[in-house]
Amino acid sequence: MSELSPRSASSMAREVYAVQTKTxxxxxxxxxxxxxxxxxxxxxxxxxxxxxxNTRDGFAVCAKGGQGYENDLFLVFxxxxxxxxxxxxxxxxxxGVEPGLTGSMVHLGFxxxxxxxxxQIQEFLERxxxxxxxVHCVGHSLGGAxxxxxxxxxxxxxxxVVKLYTFGAPKPGFGSFSDxxxxxxxxxxxxxxxxxxDPVPMVPLYPFMHPPADSWGYHLPSSDSLLSAEAHDIKxxxxxxxxxxxxxxxxxAPLTATDKLVExxxxxxxxxxxxxxxxxxxxxxxxxxxxxxxLKGAAMLIQGGITIGITLADKVAWLLRKGIDLxxxxxxxxxxxxxxIMQALGMVASRTVEELTQGFMRQVLQRLMERxxxxxxxxxxxxxx
Numbered sequence: 385m386s387e388l389s390p391r392s393a394s395s396m397a398r399e400v401y402a403v404q405t406k407t408x409x410x411x412x413x414x415x416x417x418x419x420x421x422x423x424x425x426x427x428x429x430x431x432x433x434x435x436x437x438n439t440r441d442g443f444a445v446c447a448k449g450g451q452g453y454e455n456d457l458f459l460v461f462x463x464x465x466x467x468x469x470x471x472x473x474x475x476x477x478x479x480g481v482e483p484g485l486t487g488s489m490v491h492l493g494f495x496x497x498x499x500x501x502x503x504q505i506q507e508f509l510e511r512x513x514x515x516x517x518x519v520h521c522v523g524h525s526l527g528g529a530x531x532x533x534x535x536x537x538x539x540x541x542x543x544x545v546v547k548l549y550t551f552g553a554p555k556p557g558f559g560s561f562s563d564x565x566x567x568x569x570x571x572x573x574x575x576x577x578x579x580x581x582d583p584v585p586m587v588p589l590y591p592f593m594h595p596p597a598d599s600w601g602y603h604l605p606s607s608d609s610l611l612s613a614e615a616h617d618i619k620x621x622x623x624x625x626x627x628x629x630x631x632x633x634x635x636x637a638p639l640t641a642t643d644k645l646v647e648x649x650x651x652x653x654x655x656x657x658x659x660x661x662x663x664x665x666x667x668x669x670x671x672x673x674x675x676x677x678x679l680k681g682a683a684m685l686i687q688g689g690i691t692i693g694i695t696l697a698d699k700v701a702w703l704l705r706k707g708i709d710l711x712x713x714x715x716x717x718x719x720x721x722x723x724x725i726m727q728a729l730g731m732v733a734s735r736t737v738e739e740l741t742q743g744f745m746r747q748v749l750q751r752l753m754e755r756x757x758x759x760x761x762x763x764x765x766x767x768x769x
Contacts, residue, residue, distance in 0.1 A: 388520055390602075390625035390633060392417065393575065397524040398618040400460040403427050403442035412445065417453050423514055424448035430530075443530075446508040448516070450507070455517040459505065459534050459620055463618065464764050480559060481696075482664035484533055486540040488564050491529065492556035498533040509600065518545045525584055525617045525764060528553025532595065538612070539568045548595075549575045551621045552582045554760065555592035566597040570600055575630065576601030579615040580638075581661045583759040588696075589752065590671045597703040602633045608757030610659045613763040640669035647673065650720040658728045667725060671700075674721045677714055678707035689740060697753060701746035708737060725752050 388396070396415070402408030413425050430443035442462075449456035475567065480492035495561055513519075519538050523531035528550030535548040546569050552574070566574065574596040578585040585594070594601065604624045606615050614620055625633060639645050646669045656663045704722075708715035719737045722745060726733040729751050735744070 386518075387630070388417075388522070388549060388574075390575075390577070390630060390738040391622070392630055394521055394524075394551055394577070394618070394622045394625050396458075396522050397463075397527065397549070397551050398446055398622055400522070400527070401618075402460045403445055403462050409442070409445075411546035412528070413447065415450075417450055418447040418458065419450045421448075425653040425729065426508060428504045428508075429697040430497050434489055438593060440500075440680075443497065444505075446505060446512075448512045450461055455508065455515060457513050457516045457519045459519060459521045459531065459538070461521075461527035461530045461534070463523065463527040464671075466574050467735075484557065484561070484566075485537050488536070488557055490561055491535060491555070491588070494526070494529045494556055497615050498530050498537070502537065509538070512752055513544075514634050516544060516761055518547060520547050520549065522549045524621065525553060525554065525616065529556040532556040532729070536561070536565050539565075541752055542726075546577070547571065547573045549577075551577045552579065552617060554584050554587050556593050557593075558591050559597070561591045562595040562597045566594045566599075569595075571596040571599060574599075574601075577604065577621060577625065577633070578602070579604050579606045579612075579624065581610065581612040583611045583661070583756065583763050584663075586668065587757055587760045588618050589668055589756065591696075591700075592674070600637055602630040602636060603635060604633070605635075610677070611664075611763070613760050616763040625630035629630060631746050640663065640665045643673055646670055650724060656724060656727045658730065658755075662728050663728055664759075667728060667752070670721050670724065672709065674714075674717050675703060677717050678703060682694075695746075695750070697746045697749040701742050704745050705742040708740060719767065725749070728752070729755060730750060736749075 392443045397416070402412045410426060418425050419623070425445065425447035427442050428444040428446055429440050431440045433445070444459060444461045458593070481489045482492050482495060484490040484495050485502065512755040521535040521538070529713065531550060532548060532553065532555060533547045538544065539546040548569060575592055576596065578601060606612065629714045646666070649666050650670050704718045707718045715737050719740060722735065722740055723733040725748055729748070
């Protein structure tokens with residue numbers, strides 16, 4: 385078969401959480417998509433956390449395909465749990481960047497989890513993957529981010545077709561990673577699914593970006609009007625996709641996909657609602673737009689790495705200050721962006737362009753990152769507690 389259906393992929397992402405429980409794991413390994421031979425499927429442990437809170441437990445399943453998937457392999461990764469002394473949370477919030485196994489800049493915490501599993505996955509592929517033509521990488525939430533790194537690594541070392549299915553996943557790496565992965569896998573082989581009110585796919589903010597590049601993925605409507613923890617629950621995703629095919633889930637582009645509309649939003653005098661998920665989408669789109677206005681390829685300056693003592697907020701603030709110094713026109717766009725962010729954070733938005741020092745903008749950006757990060761953390765904690 386060429387691809388997993390939305391129902392199969394989402395239910396697989398839901399049931400793989402059983403990897404931490406032996407009894408439930410046996411039931412998961414008996415899925416019809418997997419081989420019936422016990423030697424052709426296995427659980428994989430990962431190291432999660434950092435320093436004091438650092439543990440190793442079940443994180444993924446590798447399996448050779450069964451009936452209908454005889455030439456396929458499956459790599460399925462679980463999302464965050466509370467069953468490991470909250471070590472998952474530490475990995476989630478290690479938001480530094482480092483080169484991944486294929487050289488692109490990726491999320492520090494996600495990368496450490498994947499690299500801790502990579503030898504086991506490589507051994508499985510070498511033992512079971514000689515005749516495999518397609519590898520399916522699947523995951524929800526944290527598992528979706530790690531599945532993305534796995535898909536990049538698998539495709540980078542073989543000519544197999546790699547298909548990636550993520551549900552409510554955070555952003556796994558910088559824009560250069562998203563671009564490269566999209567080219568490697570092909571846009572048609574990346575199935576990114578997210579609810580519009582799920583806060584987890586909104587983090588981390590730019591310059592982290594989702595694959596596929598220049599695409600909005602499969603964004604599912606939500607009955608919630610505000611950011612919602614329930615919208616992140618994998619059970620909600622399974623329910624939302626139902627029996628639909630991928631074509632039926634492919635909706636129209638969001639308004640934030642159009643630069644002209646983002647410009648109009650920045651120029652408007654309307655106040656922003658900090659409780660609306662649309663606000664955070666607009667702010668992220670506006671940040672991307674302003675960076676593009678400052679200098680073509682400016683994102684590459686950010687992606688050059690974050691040295692000790694220099695945070696992502698520092699680098700973005702430095703770039704925005706360069707924009708103000710560049711020209712009056714660009715400086716006005718930076719000004720409008722910062723005022724919108726301040727409104728969303730409940731700050732008095734009365735600063736002039738001249739008052740936007742690098743230090744002040746760093747504080748605003750840091751508060752923005754902490755705010756949306758807190759919303760994502762609340763959503764994940766609520767559904768697994």
